[in-house]
Amino acid sequence: MNCSSYFCPGGLPLISLVNQSNFALPLEYYPDAEAVLQWDAPGYQIEFDSTIDGLELSLNDCTVYGDSKIAIVSCVRQLNSSLIIGIVPTEVFT
Amino acid sequence: MFGTTVSFFRRRAMTAYSRTNYTILDVEPGWLWEPVIYTPADFFAIHDSLFRFDMTQTNYRQFLDYQYFARIWAGLGVNWETGTSDRRQFGLTYLEQLVALSVSHLNNAAWGTTDLPSDMGKAASVAKRSYRV
Numbered sequence: 001m002n003c004s005s006y007f008c009p010g011g012l013p014l015i016s017l018v019n020q021s022n023f024a025l026p027l028e029y030y031p032d033a034e035a036v037l038q039w040d041a042p043g044y045q046i047e048f049d050s051t052i053d054g055l056e057l058s059l060n061d062c063t064v065y066g067d068s069k070i071a072i073v074s075c076v077r078q079l080n081s082s083l084i085i086g087i088v089p090t091e092v093f094t
Numbered sequence: 095m096f097g098t099t100v101s102f103f104r105r106r107a108m109t110a111y112s113r114t115n116y117t118i119l120d121v122e123p124g125w126l127w128e129p130v131i132y133t134p135a136d137f138f139a140i141h142d143s144l145f146r147f148d149m150t151q152t153n154y155r156q157f158l159d160y161q162y163f164a165r166i167w168a169g170l171g172v173n174w175e176t177g178t179s180d181r182r183q184f185g186l187t188y189l190e191q192l193v194a195l196s197v198s199h200l201n202n203a204a205w206g207t208t209d210l211p212s213d214m215g216k217a218a219s220v221a222k223r224s225y226r227v
Contacts, residue, residue: 008194010109015218032222033220035223036113036218042104044197045103046103061134072163072170083100
């Protein structure tokens with residue numbers, strides 16, 4: 001099994017105050033404090049599993065992007081609450 | 095082909111960021127997970143914006159949209175030796191980055207065009223770093 005899992009909490013620059021002003025306290029305020037703690041905020045947990053033996057994609061699941069030289073075939077299919085995502089970079093020889 | 099299944103969940107967390115270089119120092123996720131259902135149409139809309147370029151332009155390969163496409167194409171490891179495990183891992187990692195960035199970067203409150211959800215985080219504070227032993 002080849003699985004990986006990531007948590008994406010957003011980034012520090014995305015934190016803004018209620019009045020939309022910048023989050024960042026100038027460093028001259030509380031200079032000893034090294035960190036900013038963002039409390040109880042929503043983020044994405046994203047889980048990948050590249051063990052896709054037995055799962056199939058058809059041409060109907062795919063779109064081809066590119067030109068006569070290079071192309072990317074992108075395929076996406078629903079699998080219950082997840083997605084199967086496949087991608088093929090190809091080089092066209094003429 | 096590089097392929098993976100991917101599942102998305104909404105989860106709350108406490109995150110500690112460095113004040114000086116913005117890196118994440120620590121994350122303490124909560125226990126509640128809520129699946130987020132995306133459809134192929136959601137991703138093809140993103141892929142259209144990432145991968146399409148205007149071939150009607152004269153010398154279109156010199157334009158930024160084509161150069162951007164070519165950079166992603168190269169990033170997928172086409173120059174690695176075909177069939178090697180290194181190429182597969184390289185391409186797979188790049189694919190995971192494309193998927194994760196698509197949702198985490200494009201679908202956030204700062205880029206949104208609608209009102210902020212009511213359950214966003216509402217507290218932040220500064221702190222000194224310490225070590226858990």
